Amino acid sequence: MPSCDHCGSHVSDRFARVFADKQGRLLACPxxxxxxxxAEVARRRTRTA
Structure with a gap:
């Protein structure tokens, strides 16, 4: 099961398909x-990463 790259929490496959970036990273989750x-938090974290 995928997990958030920011906090390590597990997320669903469906969540990962929607919110992962082109490299497959999940930089934000619920x-x-x-x-x-x-989506906005993920964009900001991508810019600073």
């Missing part, structure tokens, strides 16, 4: 960011 802002 456990470490607000549900409404997951």
């Amino acid at each position: 456990n470490c960011s607000a549900n409404a802002g997951i």
Whole structure:
């Protein structure tokens, strides 16, 4: 099962398909960011990584 690369929490395969970047990294999940802002948090974390 995939996990968030930021906090290590497990996420579903479906969540990973939707929110992973082109390299397959998950930089945000419901456990470490607000549900409404997951995509924005992931974009910001990508820029700083």
